[in-house]
Amino acid sequence: MITTHHKKLYEGKAKILYSTEAADVLLSVFKDDATAFNAQKRGTIQGKGAMNCTISSHLFQQLETAGIPTHFIEQLSETEMHVKAVSIIPIEVVIRNLAAGSLCKQTGLELGTLISPPLVELYYKNDELGDPLLTLDRLLLMKLATSEQVAQLAAMALKINDILTSFFQECGITLVDFKLEFGLDHNQQLILADEISPDTCRLWNQSETDPSRRVMDKDRFRNDLGEIESAYQQVMQRVLAHSL
Numbered sequence: 001m002i003t004t005h006h007k008k009l010y011e012g013k014a015k016i017l018y019s020t021e022a023a024d025v026l027l028s029v030f031k032d033d034a035t036a037f038n039a040q041k042r043g044t045i046q047g048k049g050a051m052n053c054t055i056s057s058h059l060f061q062q063l064e065t066a067g068i069p070t071h072f073i074e075q076l077s078e079t080e081m082h083v084k085a086v087s088i089i090p091i092e093v094v095i096r097n098l099a100a101g102s103l104c105k106q107t108g109l110e111l112g113t114l115i116s117p118p119l120v121e122l123y124y125k126n127d128e129l130g131d132p133l134l135t136l137d138r139l140l141l142m143k144l145a146t147s148e149q150v151a152q153l154a155a156m157a158l159k160i161n162d163i164l165t166s167f168f169q170e171c172g173i174t175l176v177d178f179k180l181e182f183g184l185d186h187n188q189q190l191i192l193a194d195e196i197s198p199d200t201c202r203l204w205n206q207s208e209t210d211p212s213r214r215v216m217d218k219d220r221f222r223n224d225l226g227e228i229e230s231a232y233q234q235v236m237q238r239v240l241a242h243s244l
Contacts, residue, residue, distance in 0.1 A: 006020065006027055013035045013039060014030065014031055014035075014049075014199055015029060015030050015031060016028075016031065017029075023085070024084060025084065025085065026083050026085050027082060028081050028082075028083050030049035030050070030052050030053040030056075030079045030195070031048075031049050032046060032047065032048045034221050036218065036222040038130050038131065041221075043221060045228050046229050047229055047232070047233075048199070048229075049079040050078035051198075052197035052198070052232070053075065053079050053195075054239075055196070055197045055198070055236050056072075056081070056197050057075040058239050058243040059196040059239065060072035060192070060196065061243070062167055063163060063164075066163045068156065068159065068192055069190075069191040069192065070191055071086050071192065084191070085185070087183055088125075088183040088194075089145055089153070089181075089184065089190075090144055091122050091124065091125060091134070091144055091153065092180070092181060093154070093179070093180045094120070094121040094178070094180075095118050095119070095120055095121075095157050095158065095177060095180070096115050096119040096177040097114075097118050097165065097174075097176060097177060098176045098177065099111060099112065099113035099115060100112070100202055101177070103119075111211070118158065118161055120154045120158065122136075122139060124142070124144065125181070136150060152190055153190070160180065160192065161175070161178075171239060172205065172206045172238065173205060173206060173216065173235070174206055175203060177202045178201035180192060180196075180200075181194035197235075198217040198218055198232050199218050201217055203215075203216040212225050
């Protein structure tokens with residue numbers, strides 16, 4: 001619950017971060033707001049904040065158990081979690097297992113084309129510039145991270161992909177692609193931050209073959225497919241049913 005002890009530090013498209021009485025702990029509050037196409041499309045998904053908070057909490061715990069350090073501390077309520085304070089690296093790491101979205105538009109690859117080994121892409125986290133795709137040389141030129149950190153980011157992302165792909169497989173869901181964000185904690189350790197949810201992952205229902213009906217993620221909002229809340233709800237139910 002937000003009190004006078006909490007000072008708003010940052011408000012993004014999907015979450016608000018507040019300070020707490022502990023300097024190295026933040027309160028992350030998930031919102032129902034929905035955006036797409038770099039916030040050119042805006043709307044609300046009823047109950048999204050609660051569903052994404054719960055899904056993220058359980059997936060972070062799955063990853064922690066598998067040896068991935070994350071910023072997650074505890075879920076406090078349906079929409080709130082305590083997280084470790086980190087300095088976010090302004091790079092979005094995207095892992096692609098199947099061709100979809102911008103990759104299809106930019107390369108002509110057919111939707112659903114298997115990508116093996118998985119493709120690791122790095123994007124500059126900057127809304128004003130449209131989150132552009134980066135080359136390693138550009139990333140180093142901009143001093144967004146060191147070459148060692150980039151290698152660590154890619155290695156951690158691929159390990160996370162292995163863990164999540166197997167987990168979602170147990171849920172009857174295909175992990176098509178997803179976005180990760182990382183930060184440095186007070187010990188300068190690289191840890192996973194942000195969230196893992198239908199907002200940041202493309203997820204396809206394995207029991208559906210229809211290209212529209214199988215979608216269980218924010219593409220339902222992006223592409224006006226309808227039944228958005230029920231898709232998120234189904235992901236949450238499956239994640240809870242298969243969590244530790």
